[in-house]
Amino acid sequence: xxxxxxxxxxxxxxxxxxxxxxxxxxxxxxxxxxxxxxxxxxxxxxxxxxxxxxxxxxxxxxxxxxxxxxxxxxxxxxxxxxxxxxxxxxxxxxxxxxxxxxxxxxxxxxxxxxxxxxxxxxxxxxxxxxxxxxxxxxxxxxxxxxxxxxxxxxxxxxxxxxxxxxxxxxxxxxxxxxxxxxxxxxxxxxxxxxxxxxxxxxxxxxxxxxxxxxxxxxxxxxxxxxxxxxxxxxxxxxxxxx
Amino acid sequence: xxxxxxxxxxxxxxxxxxxxxxxxxxxxxxxxxxxxxxxxxxxxxxxxxxxxxxxxxxxxxxxxxxxxxxxxxxxxxxxxxxxxxxxxxxxxxxxxxxxxxxxxxxxxxxxxxxxxxxxxxxxxxxxxxxxxxxxxxxxxxxxxxxxxxxxxxxxxxxxxxxxxxxxxxxxxxxxxxxxxxxxxxxxxxxxxxxxxxxxxxxxxxxxxxxxxxxxxxxxxxxxxxxxxxxxxxxxxxxxxxxxxxxxxxxxxxxxxxxxxxxxxxxxxxxxxxxxxxxxxxxxxxxxxxxxxxxxxxxxxxxxxxxxxxxxxxxxxxxxxxxxxxxxxxxxxx
Numbered sequence: 388x389x390x391x392x393x394x395x396x397x398x399x400x401x402x403x404x405x406x407x408x409x410x411x412x413x414x415x416x417x418x419x420x421x422x423x424x425x426x427x428x429x430x431x432x433x434x435x436x437x438x439x440x441x442x443x444x445x446x447x448x449x450x451x452x453x454x455x456x457x458x459x460x461x462x463x464x465x466x467x468x469x470x471x472x473x474x475x476x477x478x479x480x481x482x483x484x485x486x487x488x489x490x491x492x493x494x495x496x497x498x499x500x501x502x503x504x505x506x507x508x509x510x511x512x513x514x515x516x517x518x519x520x521x522x523x524x525x526x527x528x529x530x531x532x533x534x535x536x537x538x539x540x541x542x543x544x545x546x547x548x549x550x551x552x553x554x555x556x557x558x559x560x561x562x563x564x565x566x567x568x569x570x571x572x573x574x575x576x577x578x579x580x581x582x583x584x585x586x587x588x589x590x591x592x593x594x595x596x597x598x599x600x601x602x603x604x605x606x607x608x609x610x611x612x613x614x615x616x617x618x619x620x621x622x623x624x625x626x627x628x629x
Numbered sequence: 630x631x632x633x634x635x636x637x638x639x640x641x642x643x644x645x646x647x648x649x650x651x652x653x654x655x656x657x658x659x660x661x662x663x664x665x666x667x668x669x670x671x672x673x674x675x676x677x678x679x680x681x682x683x684x685x686x687x688x689x690x691x692x693x694x695x696x697x698x699x700x701x702x703x704x705x706x707x708x709x710x711x712x713x714x715x716x717x718x719x720x721x722x723x724x725x726x727x728x729x730x731x732x733x734x735x736x737x738x739x740x741x742x743x744x745x746x747x748x749x750x751x752x753x754x755x756x757x758x759x760x761x762x763x764x765x766x767x768x769x770x771x772x773x774x775x776x777x778x779x780x781x782x783x784x785x786x787x788x789x790x791x792x793x794x795x796x797x798x799x800x801x802x803x804x805x806x807x808x809x810x811x812x813x814x815x816x817x818x819x820x821x822x823x824x825x826x827x828x829x830x831x832x833x834x835x836x837x838x839x840x841x842x843x844x845x846x847x848x849x850x851x852x853x854x855x856x857x858x859x860x861x862x863x864x865x866x867x868x869x870x871x872x873x874x875x876x877x878x879x880x881x882x883x884x885x886x887x888x889x890x891x892x893x894x895x896x897x898x899x900x901x902x903x904x905x906x907x908x909x910x911x912x913x914x915x916x917x918x919x920x921x922x923x924x925x926x927x928x929x930x931x932x933x934x935x936x937x938x939x940x941x942x943x944x945x946x947x948x949x950x951x952x953x954x955x956x957x958x959x960x961x962x
Contacts, residue, residue: 436836462838470836476829478894487826490819491838499819537837 389414395444397430404430406596417573419583422593428576436468437461467539469547473526475518482514488536506536524555544575548582659798668794674907675801681887681899682808683855687848689893692828697754698884701731701853703875705860710777719787724861731857739849743842762876776871789865797866808855892945
């Protein structure tokens with residue numbers, strides 16, 4: 388098992404954002420996390436990435452307990468993440484952005500630059516382009532490139548494919564597939580069902596902090612609890628009546 | 630920032646050319662303009678450039694805006710004269726002790742405040758600098774409000790007390806070269822990349838394995854070291870220090886303004902800022918004398934407003950935006 392999160396909860400005061408979530412990820416899988424807005428996906432995701440320490444529960448990555456480890460330690464351990472709102476280093480060029488990630492495993496500048504160049508090529512970016520001149524698809528791609536440069540074993544993609552046009556989405560799906568083929572395990576939070584149905588073999592559905600369903604994408608989308616969580620009880624009743 | 634292309638090695642040649650021209654101009658300046666007035670402006674410019682370049686490491690590159698850097702400048706200034714007063718040491722011999730004290734203070738401030746994000750660091754630096762200024766002004770050991778004085782007459786060359794400003798000019802120039810060389814090295818290494826990443830987004834930097842707190846701490850220590858040396862140079866030249874000229878808020882603000890005006894987070898930004906601000910200050914001082922002391926505040930305030938409103942990247946960035954346009958026009962003509 389590459390990642391094992393057991394009974395993970397996160398409370399902000401009296402509000403329980405994640406309530407006892409479990410997740411097991413085998414090496415080489417692509418897993419999807421879905422759920423309506425405010426369901427607790429991002430908080431759970433932040434717990435996995437080390438940005439937020441869970442209130443209860445345990446997270447083990449590659450045999451090591453990372454429950455309360457810092458984001459830096461997560462990156463060193465081999466857990467990489469992207470952000471819902473892309474946070475590129477706008478004052479730097481694309482290659483400089485990627486080099487920041489590459490320095491983690493390649494402390495020498497020339498090695499880091501060579502590694503970054505390979506990643507930039509893989510992700511179809513232009514190295515000398517200023518990061519601030521990139522549009523949304525470019526910035527999302529750059530975020531992926533930057534985290535790939537850290538040499539992750541597990542990649543956590545937080546809505547990295549949201550806000551793209553159908554053509555861009557197709558390219559992005561191809562890129563994620565290519566990354567997966569290099570042997571990287573992926574956990575992806577996404578609202579776009581096309582992405583989930585195309586890329587993942589297993590899906591966890593969050594609602595109000597709880598995992599309400601898990602299984603193959605096809606099985607999960609037809610579960611009543613999932614339909615109710617997304618569309619509301621009235622819609623489910625209407626379907627029944629119909 | 631247009632200078633972004635620098636660290637990945639694509640603009641190394643133009644940087645070398647700029648450096649050579651700059652070095653030649655600075656080396657020849659006192660030989661061409663021999664008038665003591667111009668020499669004094671040159672020395673003041675170098676000291677301002679050293680201080681602002683030192684501030685630039687933590688404030689410009691790492692984006693951790695210290696508004697109390699006078700605390701390091703002040704420690705650098707007071708320690709040599711205190712050692713001279715107590716034990717008769719040549720002021721220059723106490724420079725390492727001043728650096729050690731400044732580094733200790735940097736650690737004491739950075740360790741608690743760098744755990745937090747936002748403006749806590751800036752607020753802490755202002756508060757500590759002001760506390761030290763007030764404390765120094767009432768502490769008899771360091772001369773209280775009157776301050777401390779260095780050797781009036783040189784006991785030997787080691788007191789570095791010269792009649793002409795020329796030896797100071799070249800001493801300061803050597804230190805400026807050291808600060809710039811260190812900054813250039815930082816810019817090109819992993820440390821420099823990490824600083825710029827932290828400035829852009831600490832959260833994203835941490836997610837890529839950047840040891841954020843440790844990196845900020847290293848930047849502050851390096852910056853404090855050079856700022857302390859600037860303070861020591863100041864007293865070695867003037868032979869006198871009091872709480873306001875050492876720890877006053879204007880000392881800190883001047884470093885910020887000079888770096889921001891020229892371009893914070895760029896190698897030559899502080900130099901450009903000092904090149905404009907120091908002659909401007911000298912001009913206002915000559916025009917209005919002591920009666921115009923409040924003008925400095927107005928001048929600084931005006932510059933802050935102009936930079937914030939029109940060119941947050943400073944003149945260096947403005948030049949990088951305008952230069953291609955001018956080149957295109959020159960080609961077309």
